[in-house]
Amino acid sequence: MTTFTDPQAAAPAETRAGGSGRVPEQRRRTFGQWFRHKGWRHVVGVVTTLFAVFPLLYVLSAALNSNGTMAGSNVLFSRFDTGNFEALFSNPSRPFGRWFMNTMIIGVVTSAATVFLGALAAYAFSRMRFKGRRVSLLSLLILQMFPQLLAVVAIFLLLNAITDVVPWLGLGSQLGLIMVYLGGALGVNTYLMYGFFNTVPKSLDEAARIDGASHVQVFFTIILPLVTPILAVVGLLAFIGLSSEFVIASVVLTDPESQTLAVGLYSYVAQQRSENWGVFAAGAVLAAVPVMALFLFLQKYITTGLVSGSVKG
């Protein structure tokens, strides 16, 4: 039980498993009973794990095999060397290092701003009562059904027009891309945060207000520290989502120097998939590692976030 520490969960699980073959004494079980009770679960576990993991092992093995082509990567872990990684960083027309930094910068800035904007809105929705509050919440819920990529053509044309007025915010600009991404900052995030903000008792901020704290102080010093888990969840989900975003980034960022990993790595294999395979695999490993590490590290927050989202959303 890595993610759920609810001790009561044990009981229904037991009933499910023991429904047909309940065994009073564990010691006297035969293999057949063990298999019916637990063994098949291990079979399922091993098979599923293999299905889940083999593509990842494959790409790791290809990355460490400087043979380079796709055909040469089919025997897993037949060679270990770092030739692909060296090739990855020494190609000036495909600046992997820049892509990596671009992705990190765009991802971190956008997700931090997303968390902040979402938290501001969630604070207003959770702690204040105003005309149009319900309508606004509902509009957010409806708007988030329509992802931005549906309007990618209009986003492109809008940025094209912005280029004429403020060139450093238009097409080809990372700041412009961040602005576009912030269009999706409210929506589902506000909803997740709103639910969580509501779980913080109002009496806490009322007490602080009586002590003379301003609404800004309440927000920064009382509420935000108490809702850190949901801020982490939202920020992380935003970062993970952004690091995979291809459509809008590919339309906005045209210059290889300014591109993100998603756009750059796609171009790596778009034309000749099999020749560049080893170098691409090395890039894929490096691109995936930070995201996966973050994900696993904060897995607990994410899963609870997903579930509370499912119950409240």
Next chain:
Amino acid sequence: MLTTAPPGPAATRPTKPAVRSDSTLGLLAKIVLLGLVDAFAVYVLITLFLQEKWVILLVGAAVTVLINWIYLRRGGLPAKYLAPGIFFLVVFQVFVMIYSGYVAFTNYGDGHNSTKADAVNAIQLSAQQRVPDSPAYRVSVLEADGVFHLLATDPDGGVSVGTTGVPLEEADDAVTDGTGKGMELEGYRTLQFGEVLANQADILAITVPFSDDPEDGSLKTSDGSNAYVYRPALSYDETTSTFTDLETGTTYSDTGEGSFRSADGEQLSTGWKINVGFDNFVKAFTDPNIRGPLLQVVLWTFTFAIVSVLSTFALGLFLANAFNLPDLRGKRIYRILMILPYAFPAFLAGLVWSGLLNPEFGFVNNTFFGGADIPWLTDPLLAKISVLVVNLWLGFPYMFLVCTGALQSLPEEVTEAARMDGATAWRTFTAIKLPLLLVSVAPLLIASFAFNFNNFNVIYMLTDGGPRFSGTTANIGHTDILITMVYEIAFGTGVGRDYGLASALSIIIFLIVAVISALSFRQTKALEDIN
């Protein structure tokens, strides 16, 4: 909507002590931030003024005033917190959707980018022809601020200077050589022969107009030392709005469809943007080049989304059940390994799987199928199956996590009671747990459907929509879903970009998603009533 709402009593009451206790730091931060925003706004507004974009200028000014009003007045606390997020939401989500709606009713795209006046100008400039037997102008190539100019000496000895977009201007103070040819001019640097060679392409592209009227012709050089007079091959008549080919006499007239066309149907390549009403929608459903593929794509989009949700949910639920046993050894390991695909970036997954499934060199064919040549990504049916399997790989861990959480939050009394009544495990599951589970997971299933309906990355990275449909010129294939088709039509390399048609298809997706979410949210309410 929010910003104009008068503050309710609950909002104003706490504001009073807040104003008193606002620290100087807070006030300072507010002034600095608002000052920065205003400085930027003024900069943008001045630029707009200089470019004479009046409508945007007015809207921009109104927004600036609104922002200042929100933050400088005393009440209206909610608006202060909501304004930043809503600003971006309105511009980059709401406005762009409305704008898509507008573009869907135009012919915006390659060859229809701008206004009619721009198109006329562009046609005149692009169709230049050397005036037969015209005298040669001797030229020197000058450079100023990185822009190349031509210093032209006309046959009568007059010297003038100009460059693309800047009409010829007399330059009497130019330094001339022994033959009277202008060589140097103050403020400019004369290029040496080697430099002329090195910048050949840029220099050949210089078109110096004689005046602001393109009809007067222009000077072009082919070698950097002599230039000749060029005139538009097409002459524009403003009163009849027609172009006449000076050589053949063919007339191209404005057809009302955003381009000039001759009587026998020949069309000038540069057109302009006009409103075309429902033409894009009509085209989508009648043009044989689009209609057939579109119907298949719509059908496949639904199939893909529905099967993806069902398969990931089924596998996720099955696994959640299998591992919902507290004393199962190795559960932690299984769980961590199984959610790895969910942590792996989706665009990379598509690319990696496209390698795994490569028919010739791929791991799957060579290792699992002993070198067989199975066309996983190039056979229409197999490609669809591959896309679904890869999406299952990507999506089942999420469903596994969600179902585990939902299963564990089910009240134990219910299952206990069922067992007391002698229900089998299977029956307990189907009759008790599943319905209860669906109540909490149904919104997530709908969200998952909506997500997969527009799951661009998997399709684009894995198959790029291929294998291509036969019988259409557009680069659309058997595994394309609507959103990849939109991308292909708007930004693809196959045929010219057609923003109008792409936006029309976006609007269709928009409507489908709207209808489905409306219907299913009703359904969810019904599910909640059961609980």
